[in-house]
Amino acid sequence: MQILQAIYEFFAGLLKPGMLSLLLSILVYAAIPLVFILLYALVAILGEMKISAWLQDRLGPMRTGPKGTLQPIADIMKLLQKEDTTPTAADRTLYQLAPWVIFIGAYAAFAVLPFSAVYIGARINTGVFYILSIGSLTVVSILLAGWGSNNKYSLIGAMRSVAQIISYEIPVALAVLTVVLVAGSMDLQTIANLQGGGIQNWFLFGGPKRIAGFGGSMNIVLTPVMLIAFAIYFVGSLAETNRVPFDVPEAESELVAGYHTEYSGMKFAIFFLAEYASMFAVGSIAATLFLGGWQSPFGYTSATIGIFWFILKGLAFVFVQMWIRWTLPRLRVDQVMNVCWKVLIPFGLVAVVAASVLTVALK
Amino acid sequence: MPEILERRTIIHSTLHTSAPIQEPEMVEPRRLHTEEMVLNVGPQHPSTHGVLRLEVILDGELVVDVIPHIGYLHRCFEKHAEHMTYPQVIPYVDRMDYIAAMSGEHGYVTAVERMMNIEVPEKVEYIRVLFAELQRIASHSIAIGTYGLDAGAFTPFLYLFRDRETILEMFEKTCGARFLYNYMWIGGLSHDLHPDVLPMCREFVKQSRATHKEINNLLTFNHIFMERTAGIGVLDPQVAINGGASGPMLRACGVKWDVRKNDPYSIYDRFDFDVAVGSSEYATLGDSFNRHWVRMQEWEQSLNIIEQILEQYPINDTTDVQSAIPKRIKPDGEIYSRTETPRGELGFYIVGKGDVKPWRVKPRSPAFSNLSLLPLISRGYLIADLIVILGSIDIVLGEIDR
Numbered sequence: 001m002q003i004l005q006a007i008y009e010f011f012a013g014l015l016k017p018g019m020l021s022l023l024l025s026i027l028v029y030a031a032i033p034l035v036f037i038l039l040y041a042l043v044a045i046l047g048e049m050k051i052s053a054w055l056q057d058r059l060g061p062m063r064t065g066p067k068g069t070l071q072p073i074a075d076i077m078k079l080l081q082k083e084d085t086t087p088t089a090a091d092r093t094l095y096q097l098a099p100w101v102i103f104i105g106a107y108a109a110f111a112v113l114p115f116s117a118v119y120i121g122a123r124i125n126t127g128v129f130y131i132l133s134i135g136s137l138t139v140v141s142i143l144l145a146g147w148g149s150n151n152k153y154s155l156i157g158a159m160r161s162v163a164q165i166i167s168y169e170i171p172v173a174l175a176v177l178t179v180v181l182v183a184g185s186m187d188l189q190t191i192a193n194l195q196g197g198g199i200q201n202w203f204l205f206g207g208p209k210r211i212a213g214f215g216g217s218m219n220i221v222l223t224p225v226m227l228i229a230f231a232i233y234f235v236g237s238l239a240e241t242n243r244v245p246f247d248v249p250e251a252e253s254e255l256v257a258g259y260h261t262e263y264s265g266m267k268f269a270i271f272f273l274a275e276y277a278s279m280f281a282v283g284s285i286a287a288t289l290f291l292g293g294w295q296s297p298f299g300y301t302s303a304t305i306g307i308f309w310f311i312l313k314g315l316a317f318v319f320v321q322m323w324i325r326w327t328l329p330r331l332r333v334d335q336v337m338n339v340c341w342k343v344l345i346p347f348g349l350v351a352v353v354a355a356s357v358l359t360v361a362l363k
Numbered sequence: 364m365p366e367i368l369e370r371r372t373i374i375h376s377t378l379h380t381s382a383p384i385q386e387p388e389m390v391e392p393r394r395l396h397t398e399e400m401v402l403n404v405g406p407q408h409p410s411t412h413g414v415l416r417l418e419v420i421l422d423g424e425l426v427v428d429v430i431p432h433i434g435y436l437h438r439c440f441e442k443h444a445e446h447m448t449y450p451q452v453i454p455y456v457d458r459m460d461y462i463a464a465m466s467g468e469h470g471y472v473t474a475v476e477r478m479m480n481i482e483v484p485e486k487v488e489y490i491r492v493l494f495a496e497l498q499r500i501a502s503h504s505i506a507i508g509t510y511g512l513d514a515g516a517f518t519p520f521l522y523l524f525r526d527r528e529t530i531l532e533m534f535e536k537t538c539g540a541r542f543l544y545n546y547m548w549i550g551g552l553s554h555d556l557h558p559d560v561l562p563m564c565r566e567f568v569k570q571s572r573a574t575h576k577e578i579n580n581l582l583t584f585n586h587i588f589m590e591r592t593a594g595i596g597v598l599d600p601q602v603a604i605n606g607g608a609s610g611p612m613l614r615a616c617g618v619k620w621d622v623r624k625n626d627p628y629s630i631y632d633r634f635d636f637d638v639a640v641g642s643s644e645y646a647t648l649g650d651s652f653n654r655h656w657v658r659m660q661e662w663e664q665s666l667n668i669i670e671q672i673l674e675q676y677p678i679n680d681t682t683d684v685q686s687a688i689p690k691r692i693k694p695d696g697e698i699y700s701r702t703e704t705p706r707g708e709l710g711f712y713i714v715g716k717g718d719v720k721p722w723r724v725k726p727r728s729p730a731f732s733n734l735s736l737l738p739l740i741s742r743g744y745l746i747a748d749l750i751v752i753l754g755s756i757d758i759v760l761g762e763i764d765r
Binding site: 327 | 747
């Protein structure tokens with residue numbers, strides 16, 4: 001809010017105080033995550049190339065800029081220049097709508113991410129709920145892309161994706177619920193605030209001592225529950241973002257490129273950008289829920305340093321996702337469902353029940 | 364249905380005794396209308412290993428039937444061969460199984476030599492077997508790597524290509540070519556072994572054993588990979604034999620058949636090696652996992668053979684590798700000769716009429732027979748399994764279409 005105030009004052013000084021300045025300041029304020037996403041995407045694209053090269057015993061891009069660091073910019077320039085084709089048999093409206101819907105879904109998730117104590121797009125008291133529901137927008141767009149392309153590979157990919165994402169929302173929601181039960185709040189900023197003071201207060205290790213009661217030493221009993229919830233959330237988030245080993249919707253060896261087979265040029269780039277954005281989003285949500293968010297692992301931290309910790313933790317998750325991508329084979333579509341319904345959901349239910357019983361018992 | 368019918372009949376008969384009893388109309392529950400979908404996989408598709416087209420009939424994601432369409436890489440090998448002299452056919456043989464060109468050459472020159480009863484110097488035989496086995500490892504590297512790609516694992520592929528590079532370097536040093544060699548000639552070789560090759564080979568065996576272990580850890584015994592391949596595309600041994608399957612495809616069913624052992628050619632009878640067969644220890648006999656597993660074992664066995672060659676190789680032998688090449692190659696008669704290439708039993712049926720050109724050259728290519736079994740083993744599986752099954756057959760379209 002302080003930042004919004006500052007932007008408003010800047011515009012008010014430049015133009016005049018009133019509706020227009022307020023509107024402009026809100027627009028600028030809302031564009032901050034967009035700038036972040038674009039900058040982060042450059043880092044992530046280069047990171048994906050360099051990390052895969054490192055894992056595969058090769059150099060990766062080396063020619064564009066020093067050590068190939070300008071390669072993502074070259075790639076984006078190439079994508080911009082490409083012809084933006086629409087198949088003649090496609091449903092034009094749906095086909096052209098799909099990339100924007102998926103990007104809106106990924107971008108909107110950034111609204112409630114607490115980057116630091118001072119910067120959070122919108123502090124709403126049901127932030128967790130908002131994140132879970134806005135994530136479902138992905139399903140709509142993938143279905144639009146798969147149906148609109150009028151391509152059999154796209155359609156199969158979209159069908160798989162919808163089944164997968166809807167199924168995996170359940171374990172993810174259960175894992176998130178476990179944290180919400182212990183924290184007693186659905187506001188992501190409050191959850192991050194609770195975990196201040198160092199690594200021992202993170203929800204991964206049972207949460208802050210002052211919640212647990214009994215002189216604060218009993219949070220250790222919550223640790224196994226939280227570890228299970230964290231594992232479920234992480235696996236579920238891999239599936240929700242269609243990453244390996246759950247990348248059946250875009251399995252390149254079977255479905256060529258799944259739901260975005262027909263997309264080229266900038267539309268493909270938007271799909272790509274949305275995927276990277278949601279990779280960071282799920283990573284930073286995991287960090288906020290389980291690993292203290294913008295809080296430092298060593299004692300309390302100031303607001304400016306907080307943003308550094310937040311991005312570092314988010315990027316660490318992105319790194320792990322890439323690491324997994326270049327290591328593991330892909331599961332089959334029915335095996336993906338088995339993991340969800342036979343493993344994650346039962347364990348998720350156990351975690352929720354255990355967390356609620358323990359929270360009540362420890363109070 | 365009978366119960367409803369009975370009750371209706373009672374009601375009918377009590378209310379309108381005079382009216383004729385009508386059969387109650389059974390209303391079928393409304394079902395969603397579904398139909399089968401025909402999906403063309405290939406010829407431009409990431410996992411068809413070349414220009415193969417599969418016409419897949421799908422029920423949802425379930426494979427109802429597969430019809431492989433071949434011929435996109437047909438280059439009239441047999442007709443060409445009739446217009447070339449015997450040695451001129453060798454480069455065409457290279458282009459049949461381009462992944463394992465050395466093994467193909469070995470098969471062709473062995474056939475012509477048998478026709479003409481040529482005694483090949485011992486040194487030449489050692490070099491041929493050494494190169495054929497190195498080629499087998501190079502070919503299996505591609506088979507295993509691309510199989511990983513089919514299952515979604517990208518990294519093993521690049522590890523394997525790194526090792527394959529060493530093999531190609533040895534070939535390049537010796538004969539100047541990396542891929543299509545024209546190295547084995549009728550009665551000899553085009554060049555003597557490069558002096559660097561034997562030390563490189565010793566180094567390579569060590570490195571390759573390490574990679575073998577690494578691939579086993581990273582891919583073969585990866586839980587996801589085993590889940591994906593075990594029990595998928597099970598081929599019955601009897602069907603395999605009747606269908607003409609050979610190579611890893613046949614051995615994965617537990618049939619111990621290897622031309623190198625069962626009908627030894629060249630100097631394979633001098634080496635001690637096991638015929639790798641599938642086992643039911645990890646998965647069902649004859650499934651996709653076992654086909655991969657047989658290739659992994661064969662890789663190890665090839666390394667054993669190479670080690671024995673390195674021990675036995677006549678270093679002080681100064682025989683000219685071209686000394687036994689006949690001046691006139693005009694064989695008369697016919698022959699069927701077979702060798703074991705990485706893909707299986709490669710046979711050559713050659714008819715000569717005392718001319719410089721063969722009257723007929725008919726290869727029996729292993730991948731062609733192996734591919735013909737694909738529809739049999741992939742019905743009823745999912746489309747993702749179909750790709751895995753196709754990858755496990757390890758086809759090379761150059762050899763299938765010829």
